[in-house]
Amino acid sequence: MFALSSVLLPPRAVAEHSHSPLTSVFSPESTPAKSIFDLSIFVLSITGIIFVVVFTLLVYSILKFRANSANADREPAQVYGSNQIEMAWTIIPILIVVVLFLATARVIHAIQDAPEPVGAVEVTTIGHQYWWEFRYPKLGIVAANELHVPVSDPSRPTPTFLQLLSADTDHSFWIPELAGKTDLIPNHPNRMWMDPHRTGIFLGQCAQYCGAQHAKMLLRVSVDSPQDFEAWVRGQQQLAVQDPSAMTGRQVFEHTACINCHTVSGTPADGRFGPDLTHLMSRTTIAAGAAENTPENLRLWIQNPDKIKPGSLMPAMKLGDADLDAVVKYMETLR
Amino acid sequence: MSSNAITIQGLEVEEKPWVDSLHQWVTTVDHKRLGVLYILYALVFLLLGGIEALIIRIQLMHSHNNFVSPQLFNRMFTMHGTTMIFFVAMPILFGFANYLVPLMIGARDMAFPRLNAFSFWLSALGGFLLYFSLVGANGLYGAGNAPDVGWWAYAPLTARAFSPGHSTDYWTLALLVSGFGSIGTAINIIATILCLRCPGMKLNRMPLLVWLNLVMAGMLLIAITPLSAAQIMLLIDRYFGGHFFDAQAGGSAVLWMHFFWIFGHPEVYVLIIPCFAFMSEIIPVFSRKPIFGYPVMVAATVCIAFVSLSVWAHHMFTVGMNSYANSFFTITTMAVGIPTGIKIFNWIGTMWGGRIQFKTPMLFSIGFLFQFLIAGLTGIMMAAAPFDWQLSLSYFVVAHFHYVIVGGILFALFAAFYYWYPKITGRMLSERLGKWHFWLFLIGFHLTFDVMHIPGLLGMPRRIYTYEPGRDWDTLNLIVSIGAFIQAIAILVFIWNLISSYFNGAKAGNDPWDAWTLEWSTSSPPPAYNFATVPVVASRRPLWDLKHPEDPDSLYD
Numbered sequence: 001m002f003a004l005s006s007v008l009l010p011p012r013a014v015a016e017h018s019h020s021p022l023t024s025v026f027s028p029e030s031t032p033a034k035s036i037f038d039l040s041i042f043v044l045s046i047t048g049i050i051f052v053v054v055f056t057l058l059v060y061s062i063l064k065f066r067a068n069s070a071n072a073d074r075e076p077a078q079v080y081g082s083n084q085i086e087m088a089w090t091i092i093p094i095l096i097v098v099v100l101f102l103a104t105a106r107v108i109h110a111i112q113d114a115p116e117p118v119g120a121v122e123v124t125t126i127g128h129q130y131w132w133e134f135r136y137p138k139l140g141i142v143a144a145n146e147l148h149v150p151v152s153d154p155s156r157p158t159p160t161f162l163q164l165l166s167a168d169t170d171h172s173f174w175i176p177e178l179a180g181k182t183d184l185i186p187n188h189p190n191r192m193w194m195d196p197h198r199t200g201i202f203l204g205q206c207a208q209y210c211g212a213q214h215a216k217m218l219l220r221v222s223v224d225s226p227q228d229f230e231a232w233v234r235g236q237q238q239l240a241v242q243d244p245s246a247m248t249g250r251q252v253f254e255h256t257a258c259i260n261c262h263t264v265s266g267t268p269a270d271g272r273f274g275p276d277l278t279h280l281m282s283r284t285t286i287a288a289g290a291a292e293n294t295p296e297n298l299r300l301w302i303q304n305p306d307k308i309k310p311g312s313l314m315p316a317m318k319l320g321d322a323d324l325d326a327v328v329k330y331m332e333t334l335r
Numbered sequence: 336m337s338s339n340a341i342t343i344q345g346l347e348v349e350e351k352p353w354v355d356s357l358h359q360w361v362t363t364v365d366h367k368r369l370g371v372l373y374i375l376y377a378l379v380f381l382l383l384g385g386i387e388a389l390i391i392r393i394q395l396m397h398s399h400n401n402f403v404s405p406q407l408f409n410r411m412f413t414m415h416g417t418t419m420i421f422f423v424a425m426p427i428l429f430g431f432a433n434y435l436v437p438l439m440i441g442a443r444d445m446a447f448p449r450l451n452a453f454s455f456w457l458s459a460l461g462g463f464l465l466y467f468s469l470v471g472a473n474g475l476y477g478a479g480n481a482p483d484v485g486w487w488a489y490a491p492l493t494a495r496a497f498s499p500g501h502s503t504d505y506w507t508l509a510l511l512v513s514g515f516g517s518i519g520t521a522i523n524i525i526a527t528i529l530c531l532r533c534p535g536m537k538l539n540r541m542p543l544l545v546w547l548n549l550v551m552a553g554m555l556l557i558a559i560t561p562l563s564a565a566q567i568m569l570l571i572d573r574y575f576g577g578h579f580f581d582a583q584a585g586g587s588a589v590l591w592m593h594f595f596w597i598f599g600h601p602e603v604y605v606l607i608i609p610c611f612a613f614m615s616e617i618i619p620v621f622s623r624k625p626i627f628g629y630p631v632m633v634a635a636t637v638c639i640a641f642v643s644l645s646v647w648a649h650h651m652f653t654v655g656m657n658s659y660a661n662s663f664f665t666i667t668t669m670a671v672g673i674p675t676g677i678k679i680f681n682w683i684g685t686m687w688g689g690r691i692q693f694k695t696p697m698l699f700s701i702g703f704l705f706q707f708l709i710a711g712l713t714g715i716m717m718a719a720a721p722f723d724w725q726l727s728l729s730y731f732v733v734a735h736f737h738y739v740i741v742g743g744i745l746f747a748l749f750a751a752f753y754y755w756y757p758k759i760t761g762r763m764l765s766e767r768l769g770k771w772h773f774w775l776f777l778i779g780f781h782l783t784f785d786v787m788h789i790p791g792l793l794g795m796p797r798r799i800y801t802y803e804p805g806r807d808w809d810t811l812n813l814i815v816s817i818g819a820f821i822q823a824i825a826i827l828v829f830i831w832n833l834i835s836s837y838f839n840g841a842k843a844g845n846d847p848w849d850a851w852t853l854e855w856s857t858s859s860p861p862p863a864y865n866f867a868t869v870p871v872v873a874s875r876r877p878l879w880d881l882k883h884p885e886d887p888d889s890l891y892d
Contacts (some may be wrong), residue, residue: 023794023806027723036721043719047712054708057683062701065622067690075883076690080891081628081681089680090673097669104719105662111721112658129497164655169492170588172653172728176794180724183654186491186582188589190655203806207728207796208653209485211492212405215799289803311405 023203027178030152030194031159032111032179039107046100111180114193121149121160122223127171127184127206129313130213131275131288141236142263144275145288150229151194158226159195174206175221196223202259205289212311218289232282240278241335249330252323257315261304264334274314280334287312299328349675356437364448365863366433369455373430377423377883378830383466384418387411389823392816398804408800409483409501414465416486417506420602422462424692428609429458431751432548434759436647436855437522438861439542441533441870446526454519461513468505476774482506485798487599488569490580495573504573511566514559521559524552533853535872539633540892542625542852542875546633547612550640552609554601557644562598565591589654596647604643607739608636610747611678614700618682618752620850621697622689625888628681635674635681642671646730652723660722666828668718675711679704694848695769696819699750702777706742710735731791737784741822749776749829756833757847761859762840768832782818786811851876 028034065076125147126133134143149160164173166184173192174181182192196202206217224232250267253259259269265278280286283293290309291297300307303324305314319327359366388409394402403411433451437444445451465482472480482502484492493503528549532541541549569591571577578584580591619626626632649668654663682704691697713735717723726732749772758762790808791797802808846855855878857865874880874888 004561010378012722025792025794033725036725039719040716040722040725043716043722047715050707054679055705058701058704058708059685061683062691065689065691067623067692071690076688078625078888079688080625081631081684085684086628086631086677086681091676093673093676097666097673100715100719101662101666101669104721106663107719107721108658108661108665114465133489134708170489172796174728174794174796180721181653181728182724185588185654187585187587188582188655190694204794205796205799209409209489209492209798211497212409212483214409215405215801215831230726281844 023176027177029198029202030196031179032192032194033177035107035110036180039103043100044105049333050096096148099270102324115155116161116193117159119158120193121158122163123147123149123160125173125184126166127164127166127168127173127210128273129168129211130206130217130309132173133167133275134219136233139233139237141233142276142278143236144283145218145285146222146283147222148222148229148232149194149196150226151199151223152197154195154197159193161191161193164190164192170208171206171209171210171217173204173206173219174207175202175219177202178204179222183208196221199223199225199228213309214314216288216290216309218285220285220289233280235335236279238279240264241333242266243333246326246330246333249326249328252319255329256317256319258317258327261314277331277334280331281305282335295328295332298331299324302327302331350871362452364444364452366437366445366448366451367759367861367865368726369451370430370432372455372782373426373433373458377427378833380418380422380426380462381826382830384415384423385823385826387415387418389819391415392819393814394800395802396816397809397813398802400801403800405800406479406483407427409485409798410479411483412798413482413485413506417465417482417509418462420486420606420741421510422458422465424606425513425517425741426458426462427748428551428606429454429517431613431748432524432551432609433520435755435854436527436545436548437531438758438857438865439545439852440528440531440536441853441866441872442527442531443864443866443869445523446530447523448555450519451523454516454523455518457519458513461509461511461516464505464512465509468502472500472502472505487592487595489595490569490586490588491582493569493573493591494581504570507566507569507573511563514563514566517555517559518563521552521555524548525556525814528552533866533870533872539630540872540875543629543632544609544852545610547608547615548638550636551605551608551612554605554640558598558601558605561594564593565598568594591650592651592654593648596650597644598648599650601640601643603736603739604639606744608639610703610744611636613712613751613754614682614703616850616852617696617700617750618685620754620848621691621692621694621700622686624685624689625851625879626681627684627687629875630676631826632681635677638674639671642667642674646671649718649720649723650727652720653727665718665720669715670714672711672718679708679711694753695764695766695773696750696754696848698770698773699746699753702773703743703746703750706738706746706760706780710738710743713738726791728796729791730797731788732797733797734784734787734791739788742780742784749773751831752833754848755854756836757843758854758859758861760837760840762836763842763843763847764832764836764840766826768835772825772828772832775828776822779818779821779825782821783815783822786814786818790815846878849882851879853877856881 029147043333115209122138124135132145134147150158152158164182164184166186171184172181173184178194178196179192181191202221204219206214254268259271261271261274263270263276286293286297286301287309302317304316305312390403394400394408468481479502480729481601484498484503528545568579572579572581578586580586580588582588614628615632646664646668648664717726753769790811793807795802795808843859845858853870874892876888880887
C-alpha cells in the first residue's frame with residue numbers, strides 16, 4: 001500500500017507550488033511530457049488495479065488458510081491444479097498486455113515520429129565532460145549550459161528540435177517537465193523536441209553517468225516569451241564587448257592557456273574544449289550550474305575549479321592575485 | 336523407496352589438525368562442500384558490497400554532503416553493483432544449486448566433480464581480481480584504483496582516454512574469469528540433471544527446483560557468451576589498438592550496450608529463476624499442499640527463458656532507437672510479465688486451501704511474493720517506452736531493480752537459508768532470531784526502497800554523488816539511508832544466527848519440515864555420497880508417497 005501511495009504522492013506535491021522550478025515527471029509543461037504523463041496515468045491505473053486484486057488474494061489466503069490448533073494435525077486436501085483456472089489467469093493478462101501495448105505504441109509514434117514544422121528552432125546540443133554546448137546553426141549563436149527556447153503557443157507552435165551529439169562520453173539530456181530523456185552518444189546523433197507551453201525556468205541535469213562530475217552537469221532551460229527570445233538572440237549574435245577598462249585582464253586571458261579551451265568571439269581566443277565565454281555574463285550560473293554567476297564565484301572558479309567542482313576538467317590556472325582580479329574583471333565585461 | 340530407511344550418519348571423522356581440514360576443503364570435489372564454499376564466499380562479498388552501499392547512503396543523506404569525494408563515490412557504486420551481481424547473487428545461487436540438485440534427483444554428485452571445483456575457483460579468482468584492483472590498479476598519472484565506470488561500463492568511458500590505469504582492466508578480467516566459471520557450472524548443472532537422475536525420476540517428476548535450475552543453466556550458457564566476447568573486445572580496444580567501441584575512430588558505443596544488455600537482461604532471470612525455484616519448494620511444504628499447476632509452472636519458466644532473451648533493449652529506450660524498435664521491445668517486455676504473473680497466481684493457488692505454517696522460511700517467502708508483485712508492476716510501467724524516457728536512469732529504476740534483487744532475490748535466498756540450513760549443518764536456525772531478522776529486514780527494506788521511487792519521479796538521476804538543495808529530495812534520501820542501516824542491522828542478526836546456530840542450534844534430524852523431496856530422506860548433513868543406495872521414485876513427491884501409503888501421489892502420476 002505504501003508503494004502505491006508513494007506513486008500517487010508527487011502530483012499533489014506539485015499542485016501546491018506549481019510555479020517554482022521543479023523537476024517532477026508529473027507536472028508536464030510541454031506536449032511530449034504531457035503525452036507521457038497521460039500514458040503514465042493510464043499505466044498506473046491498470047497496474048494499480050492489478051496490484052489491488054492480487055494483493056487482496058494474497059492477504060486473503062494468508063489470513064484464511066493459516067494453520068491453527070484445530071487443523072494443524074491433518075493435511076489439507078491435496079489439489080494439484082486446474083486447467084480452467086490456469087487458462088483464465090493466462091488469457092486475462094494477455095488481454096491486458098495487448099491494451100497496454102497499443103496505448104504505448106501510439107505515444108511512441110506520436111513523440112518520436114513527429115515531423116519538424118517549418119518555424120521550429122533548431123539547437124545542436126553537444127554533451128561535454130561536464131557541461132553542455134548549445135549551438136543554434138540557423139541563428140549563428142553558441143551558448144553553454146543555459147538553453148534558451150521560445151514559448152510555444154499551441155495555436156501557432158514554435159517547437160524546439162534538439163540534435164544531440166557528444167564530444168566525449170555518453171550523456172543524457174533530461175528536463176522532466178518538458179520531455180523524457182534522450183542520450184547524447186558519440187558518433188550516434190539523436191533527436192528530441194519540446195514545445196514549452198509557459199515561460200519560466202526549467203531545471204534538469206545529465207542523466208547518463210559520464211565521469212567524475214556527472215552530478216554537477218546541471219541543465220537550465222529558460223523558456224522566453226517571443227519578444228524576450230528575440231532580444232536574447234540579438235544579444236548573443238553580437239561580437240564580444242571590447243571594454244577598454246578591462247584591457248589588462250584581457251591581456252592576461254589571451255596570454256595564458258585560457259584561449260586554448262575558450263572562445264571569445266572577435267578576439268584570438270577560439271578554443272572549443274570549454275564553454276564559449278563571449279556572453280558569459282548573460283548566464284545566471286557558471287560551471288554547468290554548479291555555482292551562481294557572481295564575481296566571487298568566478299574568482300574562486302578560475303583560481304581553483306576543484307573547490308566548486310572537484311574532478312572538473314578545467315585546470316587551476318595558478319594566477320597571481322592581481323592577474324586573477326584582472327581576469328575576473330574582464331569576464332564581468334563579457335555581457 | 337528403499338533410500339528413506341537409510342539413516343547413515345556422516346562419516347565419523349577423528350579430530351584432525353586444522354591444516355588437514357583446510358586442505359580437504361581447498362581440494363574438495365564434493366558437490367556439497369563446493370556448494371558451501373560458494374555460499375560462504377558469497378556471504379563475504381555480501382558484507383563488502385553492503386559496506387559499499389552504506390558509504391553511498393551516508394554520502395546521499397543530505398544535499399551537498401562531503402562524506403566522500405566524487406571519485407570515491409563513483410568507485411563505490413561501481414564496486415557495489417559489480418560485487419552484488421557477479422560475486423554475491425550468482426555464486427550464492429550456484430552454491431544452492433550445487434548443493435541441492437544432486438540431492439533432489441537422487442544422485443551422488445554432480446556430473447563433473449573436478450569441473451565443478453575448477454568453476455568455483457575461477458569464480459573465486461574473479462572476485463579476488465576485482466578487489467585486488469584496490470592495490471594493483473594505480474597505473475598512469477591520474478589513474479584511480481578501484482573501477483569507476485559503473486557496473487555496465489558503458490563505452491567510451493572505458494576507453495583508455497577516459498579510464499587510464501588498470502582499474503577497468505581488473506573489472507574486465509574479473510568478469511571474464513568468473514564468466515568462464517559460470518559457463519563451467521552451467522554445463523555441469525545441465526549434464527547432471529539430464530544424466531544422473533535416479534530410477535523413476537522422469538523429467539516430469541523432477542522437483543520444480545531442479546527444473547528451474549535446468550532452465551537457468553541453459554540461459555546462462557546463452558547469456559554469458561556475449562558478455563565474455565564483449566570483455567575480450569574491450570581488452571583488444573584497450574591494448575591492441577582495436578576500435579570496436581571507439582566512437583572517435585568509427586567504432587560504436589551503442590554496440591557495447593547491445594552486447595552488455597543481451598547478457599544483462601537474461602542475467603536478471605538467471606538470478607530470479609533459482610529464486611522462483613526456492614519458492615516452488617518452500618511454499619508447498621509450509622502450505623501442506625503440492626505446487627498448484629506443476630506443468631504450467633514448468634511451461635511458464637521455459638517461456639520466460641525464451642521471451643527474456645528478446646527484451647534486452649528495454650534498457651536502451653533512451654539511446655535513440657527508432658519507434659519500431661522501441662515498440663518491439665515494449666511488447667516483448669510486457670509479454671514476459673504474463674508467464675511471471677502466472678507463477679505468482681500459482682503460488683497463491685498453492686497457498687489457497689492449505690494449512691499455512693508461518694515458520695521463518697515461509698515469512699520470507701510471503702515477503703517475496705508481495706515485493707515481487709510490486710517489482711513486476713513497476714517493471715510494466717517502465718516497459719511502456721515513453722514512461723521509461725522519464726523513469727530510466729533515475730532513482731525510480733534504481734528502486735525498481737532493488738525491489739527485484741533485494742525484495743525478490745534476497746528474500747527468497749533468506750527463505751532458502753532458513754529452509755535448507757538444517758540439511759546442510761544438521762542444526763536448526765533460531766526461529767526467534769529468524770523473526771527478528773525478518774521483521775527488521777522487512778521494515779528496513781520498505782523504508783529504503785519504497786521511498787526511493789519518489790526522488791526518481793521528482794527528477795533525481797542515479798549515480799550522482801551529490802545533489803542540489805531545494806528540490807524536495809533531501810528528506811526522502813535521509814529516510815532511504817535510515818532504512819539502509821536498519822537492513823544492515825538485520826543482516827548482522829542473520830550472520831549471528833548462522834554462526835550461533837551452527838554451535839548451539841537444535842538438532843534438525845533428517846526431515847524437520849515434514850517435506851516431500853529426496854534431500855530430506857538422507858541424514859543431515861548428508862554423508863559424502865548422499866545416498867547409500869540409489870533411491871527409486873514413483874511420483875513428484877517421493878516422501879509423501881512414503882508417509883501416506885494410503886493415498887500416494889503415484890496413484891495419479
